[in-house]
Amino acid sequence: AVQHPLWPEVDRVVKQQVTMAKMGIGECGTGWQLFAEDGEMKMYRREEEVDGMVVDPLKAVHVVKGITGHEVCNYFFNPKYRYDWETTLEHMTVLETISDDTMVFLQTHKRIWPASQRDVVFWSHMRKLPNGQDRDGPDMWTVVNNSTESSEHPANAGKCVRIYLTVCLLCQTRVHPPKDGTPISRDNVSCKITYCSVVNPGGWAPASVLRAVYKREYPKFLKRFTAYVVNQTKNQPILF
Numbered sequence: 001a002v003q004h005p006l007w008p009e010v011d012r013v014v015k016q017q018v019t020m021a022k023m024g025i026g027e028c029g030t031g032w033q034l035f036a037e038d039g040e041m042k043m044y045r046r047e048e049e050v051d052g053m054v055v056d057p058l059k060a061v062h063v064v065k066g067i068t069g070h071e072v073c074n075y076f077f078n079p080k081y082r083y084d085w086e087t088t089l090e091h092m093t094v095l096e097t098i099s100d101d102t103m104v105f106l107q108t109h110k111r112i113w114p115a116s117q118r119d120v121v122f123w124s125h126m127r128k129l130p131n132g133q134d135r136d137g138p139d140m141w142t143v144v145n146n147s148t149e150s151s152e153h154p155a156n157a158g159k160c161v162r163i164y165l166t167v168c169l170l171c172q173t174r175v176h177p178p179k180d181g182t183p184i185s186r187d188n189v190s191c192k193i194t195y196c197s198v199v200n201p202g203g204w205a206p207a208s209v210l211r212a213v214y215k216r217e218y219p220k221f222l223k224r225f226t227a228y229v230v231n232q233t234k235n236q237p238i239l240f
């Protein structure tokens with residue numbers, strides 16, 4: 001089949017992001033600080049500035065009972081659910097559907113005082129990853145979101161400042177088969193979620209404001225999103 005012009009970039013960025021997401025916090029270089037913890041959820045960030053702008057990379061690890069990696073990635077990737085869990089979203093448009101697992105989005109996010117409102121254009125790709133090592137282990141699933149250009153929606157043409165991001169959601173399903181050989185239920189599955197993101201806020205915003213926003217928004221986002229998936233799937237057959 002004819003390749004979409006974005007495909008080589010999608011494939012390269014997905015492989016690069018999954019490799020980094022698989023690395024433990026210790027292997028990801030130095031300077032990571034734990035900045036939020038809530039039960040199984042641990043959030044780390046590294047303080048980094050590019051041209052005087054805060055672009056702190058973020059890495060969160062969470063283990064959620066009762067859901068699978070395939071289910072988590074479906075609810076993160078599929079636009080029809082996004083308004084349900086993405087609280088900072090003001091508007092979302094699907095600019096292009098490249099395939100059933102690759103789409104291009106335009107999103108405007110709610111303004112965060114005193115900074116100006118932001119928007120973002122990104123491709124989003126969902127993929128099942130071969131479970132290299134232990135053959136019979138459950139698969140891993142990922143969604144990678146990466147900023148891209150759009151000639152119809154040039155950066156900073158309207159009221160919004162364009163932000164640039166790379167996000168990787170990497171999910172590993174864990175099954176704990178019941179001792180008595182009864183069929184597997186949601187009590188026997190859990191999902192290890194690794195969420196990595198680097199957001200360049202585009203135009204200038206005070207470092208103190210950005211860091212306060214990230215500190216507040218990221219834990220809220222991951223807790224709300226995972227609770228949403230648990231609630232959506234609880235009475236449905238398990239999707240491995």
Ligand SMILES: CCCCCc1ccc(-c2ccc(S(=O)(=O)CCO)cc2)cc1[C@H]1C[C@H]1c1ccccn1
Pocket residue numbers: 086088107109112115116118120145163165167197199201205210213214217218221
């Ligand atoms: C002055 C603030 C400038 C930056 C505002 C802003 C915009 C978009 C985003 C963002 C855009 C996409 C994603 S995603 O993971 O791809 C899911 C799809 O929506 C994630 C986060 C983040 C933030 C920063 C608030 C911070 C923040 C952090 C987690 C959630 C919401 N807001």
